[in-house]
Amino acid sequence: MLKKDAIHVMIIRLEMDKKINFSVLLSSDGSINRIGTGLKDNDDSTMYSGICREDLFLKILEYVPDAIFDKQGNYEVKDRKGRCCEMIFYFSNQAESETARFRFIYGSESMGPPLPFVQLFAHARQITDSWYLRQKKVSQTMAMKG
Numbered sequence: 246m247l248k249k250d251a252i253h254v255m256i257i258r259l260e261m262d263k264k265i266n267f268s269v270l271l272s273s274d275g276s277i278n279r280i281g282t283g284l285k286d287n288d289d290s291t292m293y294s295g296i297c298r299e300d301l302f303l304k305i306l307e308y309v310p311d312a313i314f315d316k317q318g319n320y321e322v323k324d325r326k327g328r329c330c331e332m333i334f335y336f337s338n339q340a341e342s343e344t345a346r347f348r349f350i351y352g353s354e355s356m357g358p359p360l361p362f363v364q365l366f367a368h369a370r371q372i373t374d375s376w377y378l379r380q381k382k383v384s385q386t387m388a389m390k391g
Contacts, residue, residue: 327354
């Protein structure tokens with residue numbers, strides 16, 4: 246079973262009605278890829294990629310509860326209300342020989358993932374927001390010059 250201190254890569258993703266609303270991939274080497282705002286009205290589908298000097302990976306890893314790893318799997322709310330949401334959490338060690346994956350399917354107006362996952366999603370979004378907004382600004386500036 247994967248242990249928190251062995252995590253090298255994490256992916257946190259939210260789809261709403263089969264469209265990526267938010268996705269962030271972080272690696273312990275500083276690599277980062279992010280799509281979307283994570284807000285209900287997200288309309289940004291551009292992926293921004295880079296290497297981050299700040300250790301965003303470790304900042305987010307602090308919010309990964311050790312206790313979740315023995316509960317991995319797929320969870321689905323059968324009586325969904327609102328927009329169809331799918332939230333995925335993926336963790337792996339460096340060799341990808343040990344992984345943990347969690348998938349929650351629920352409605353935007355019904356019961357969602359357990360609180361530790363909701364909090365992890367919120368922290369991942371918040372912690373990567375400044376990097377994301379800087380990348381978006383650089384991209385827009387380059388487009389205006391181009």
